Amino acid sequence: MELRHDPRELSYDELRERMIAETSDYLTLCLRRPELAVQIPMIPVETGRFPPSLSRSFWRGILFP
Secondary structure (H helix, E strand, O other), X not given: OOOOOXXXXXXXXXXXXXXXXXXXXXXXXXXXXXXXXXXOOOOOXXXXXXXXXXXXXXXXXXXOO
C-alpha cells in the first residue's frame, strides 16, 4: 500500500480505515505466501524453555530486519 498523505493530516476515521486496510493486505499476503510471515517459535507448556540464543535470534529478526 502506498502512502499518499501525511498521517497527521488524516482524520480519525481515515486513519482507522487505512490501518484496517494495511493490516488486511498484510494478512492476505502472509496467507498467500507463508514464507514471508514471521514465525513465532513455540514449545508446549511445561515441556522446556527456550535457550537465550533462540530468544536473541528471534527478536533480532523482528526488531532489526
